[in-house]
Amino acid sequence: MDILFRAEHITKHYSGHCALDDVSITVPRQRIFGLLGPNGAGKTTLIRIINQIIAPDEGRLFLNNKALHPSDVKKIGYLPEERGLYKKMKVGEQAIYLARLKGISAGDARRQLRGWFEKFDLMPWWNKKVEELSKGMQQKVQFIITVLHKPDLLIFDEPFSGFDPINVNLLKKELLRLRQEGATIIFSTHNMGSVEELCDDIALINKSRKVLEGNIRDIRRQYAGQIYDVELESLDTPMENLLDSRYQVISTSRNNGLVQVRVKSRERTGSNELLRQLIDQVQVIGFNEHTPSMNEIFIKHVT
Numbered sequence: 105m106d107i108l109f110r111a112e113h114i115t116k117h118y119s120g121h122c123a124l125d126d127v128s129i130t131v132p133r134q135r136i137f138g139l140l141g142p143n144g145a146g147k148t149t150l151i152r153i154i155n156q157i158i159a160p161d162e163g164r165l166f167l168n169n170k171a172l173h174p175s176d177v178k179k180i181g182y183l184p185e186e187r188g189l190y191k192k193m194k195v196g197e198q199a200i201y202l203a204r205l206k207g208i209s210a211g212d213a214r215r216q217l218r219g220w221f222e223k224f225d226l227m228p229w230w231n232k233k234v235e236e237l238s239k240g241m242q243q244k245v246q247f248i249i250t251v252l253h254k255p256d257l258l259i260f261d262e263p264f265s266g267f268d269p270i271n272v273n274l275l276k277k278e279l280l281r282l283r284q285e286g287a288t289i290i291f292s293t294h295n296m297g298s299v300e301e302l303c304d305d306i307a308l309i310n311k312s313r314k315v316l317e318g319n320i321r322d323i324r325r326q327y328a329g330q331i332y333d334v335e336l337e338s339l340d341t342p343m344e345n346l347l348d349s350r351y352q353v354i355s356t357s358r359n360n361g362l363v364q365v366r367v368k369s370r371e372r373t374g375s376n377e378l379l380r381q382l383i384d385q386v387q388v389i390g391f392n393e394h395t396p397s398m399n400e401i402f403i404k405h406v407t
Contacts, residue, residue, distance in 0.1 A: 108167070110130045111129050114128070124149055124153075124309075131257075134287070136289045138320070139151070140299065148261060148292070154257075155182050156177055167180075178206065181258045181259065183246055185265065187242060189245065191235040193234055195245060199217050199245060199248065202249045203249065203252050240266055247278075251287075257289075260290070263279075279291070300398050308401075324395045327396045327404070328395050331394040332375060333390070333392055335362050336382075336387065337388075338386070339361055348381065349368070350367060351365050
């Protein structure tokens with residue numbers, strides 16, 4: 105696996121409070137990596153350490169297999185949860201100014217920004233003051249500035265906060281397009297639906313410690329728990345009468361013939377054995393293993 109970024113054994117204390125306790129993460133290249141956790145878990149502290157806003161008490165950071173250096177800040181694009189633009193500056197003027205701070209010439213900045221502004225329906229606001237823009241429009245401007253210089257690593261902290269559903273979908277499409285074009289993204293959010301839509305890998309931090317990390321599909325399979333969703337043509341016979349003692353009926357809905365069954369045995373009996381018992385007695389319309397959502401897994405680890 106090609107690794108773009110990794111943090112090793114990061115620890116950070118504030119006045120007796122441990123914000124991060126021996127946290128390590130590995131971010132593969134050209135993937136969207138979800139950094140998850142409840143409020144106060146330590147996510148923002150880790151993001152600030154990666155951006156070299158603050159330093160860790162212990163631990164090491166690597167970008168492109170080299171120790172992170174202060175100059176590497178130019179290789180990182182960061183959209184913080186706390187937004188901020190100069191309210192009295194004109195939108196286009198400010199965007200060019202911030203792009204030049206990233207090392208882009210004025211001419212290239214103007215050309216690239218116009219393309220982005222047209223895509224995000226912001227061109228009519230180019231000569232308006234920032235304070236005239238809605239919160240959502242300001243966030244779109246900051247998103248554009250974050251990605252404009254095509255950094256090696258993009259970090260978004262709650263990027264959808266304050267957006268309406270249409271603009272949320274717009275940003276999601278852009279994140280997926282950026283990944284397709286080679287970007288590596290760390291994405292911090294509380295929205296588990298967005299995690300399932302966007303993320304390839306995740307790390308879950310709770311109470312300052314990492315409690316889970318890996319590929320999102322592998323994690324969901326790991327927590328599957330041998331539970332199956334079965335759809336029957338009818339439920340004239342109680343489900344318990346159709347199965348032997350290895351199976352437990354968790355829930356039944358007579359309105360639509362849906363039943364959820366758990367394998368009680370510690371040894372995996374396999375879906376074929378369960379299906380074989382049913383099809384000899386009832387008409388099975390649908391059958392699949394129940395894979396827990398990231399929301400279910402999140403709650404399991406933080407409560």
